[in-house]
Amino acid sequence: MKKRILILGAGFGGLELASRLSEEMSDDIEATLIDRNDSFVFGFSKLDVMFGRRTPESIRVPYSSIAKPGVRVLQQTVTAIDPVAKRVTTDQDEFEADHMVIALGADYDLDATPGLGEAGYEFYSVPGAKRVSEVLPDFEGGRVIIGVCDALFKCPPAPSECALMMHDYLTRRGLREKSEIKLVMPFPSPVPPSPDTSAALLEGFAERGIEFVPGRKTKRLEPGMAILSDDSEMPFDLFLGVPRHRVPKVVEESDLSATGWIDVNPRTLETTHPGVYAVGDVSNTGVPKAGAFAEGAAKSVATALIAEINGEGEQELYPGAGVCYIEFGAKAIGKVDVNFLSGPKPTGHFHGASAEMRVEKERFRSTRRERWFGLA
Ligand SMILES: Cc1cc2nc3c(=O)[nH]c(=O)nc-3n(C[C@H](O)[C@H](O)[C@H](O)COP(=O)(O)OP(=O)(O)OC[C@H]3O[C@@H](n4cnc5c(N)ncnc54)[C@H](O)[C@@H]3O)c2cc1C
Secondary structure, eight states, X not given: OOEEEEEEOOSHHHHHHHHHHHHHHTTTEEEEEEESSSEEOOTTHHHXXXXXSSOTGGGOEEGGGOXXXXXXXXXXXXXXXXXXTTEEEESSOEEEOSEEEEOOOOEEEXXXXXXXHHHSEEOSSHHHHHHHHXXXXXXXXXXXXXXXXSSOOBSTTHHHHHHHHHHXXXXXXXXXXXXXXXXXXXXXXXXXXXXXXXXXXXXXXXXXTEEEEOSOOEEEEETTEEEETTSOEEEOXXXXXXXXXXXXXXXXXTTOOTTSSEEOOTTTXXXXXXTEEEOGGGEESSSOBOHHHHHHHHHHHHHHHXXXXXXOSOOOOOOOEEEEEXXXXXXXXXXXEEESSSSSSOEEEEEEEESTHHHHXXXXXXXXXXXXXXXX
């Protein structure tokens, strides 16, 4: 009998898992990959959209391209998860499985930061990035704040990338002289696990006159004024925000997320329910919320399922390691290798920014397009 595997969410984690299972054991499984959207978007493409480098349409990779033996892809919204029965209800159907993997990512809680939706713009969703791309051409320079609303957010280098790209954008339009850029973050440094990366970013900020404001979150916005977590006030003409992140509502309602995210064994990604795993941003593993980490977790779960279904071999434990590319502006890209779980403290290694690294980042994108979607 084929094993029924339910994969909830076709993002970095779900797509990697489906690909691995199809490659390794397509004859033995019936995997169902469910996502509410019709297409996938690489998180970093949102930065390209906000600065007008790409259109929202051009960054979508359609799920209809996926043709993987042993895997069917359904566009449905998951409305209830029963981890005990391994049963899932969607807006269209109901499914039961032998194994279930939850890879539903993180949602945004705009209401947690009063005024963000009215006085500022979030740039972490595709509609948000698109909205920014529409307002930027009318911006005539002034005080720009890039502000983070809570400490747990996707891709910790992204706000720094946004600040550097904003510098380039304003320079290109001849507005940099009459503008100031402030980056307000809850951390003491831009990328705390990697002092080298933080030092390079701080140097890049200093060279460009970008002010880094550490240790503060954005608590609320009033028209033209950001109120920070220490109650200080910071005036702005343009506020670009990273909204507070939260677990998707359907997960919250499933009793899986007692600590706010799905608790798992960080090395095996098992939840407290046998046969139920959680990978990527939706889970609480102690590693950053980033695609490279979601992908690594999915690889580990694939080995667990393959070992279990084959009745031999064992799971490759999740190393908690990943690579992030960082847009440094002026067409240069840097890279940080971070490892969170192999030692007592996270470690990070920085590879200096260069134009050549863009080729490597492009390869990161194209290899995923090919492996997950069969697209060139
Ligand atoms: C601006 C920005 C830049 C980034 N840059 C990078 C980077 O350079 N490198 C990097 O590694 N990461 C980067 N990231 C982070 C990265 O995009 C995420 O961490 C990654 O996508 C997480 O993968 P995931 O599989 O956990 O979740 P996701 O990729 O978010 O996938 C979750 C999926 O679940 C689906 N879903 C959610 N709820 C439901 C439901 N109820 N029913 C059905 N489907 C549902 C969603 O539609 C989505 O497709 C960036 C993010 C942003 C916002």
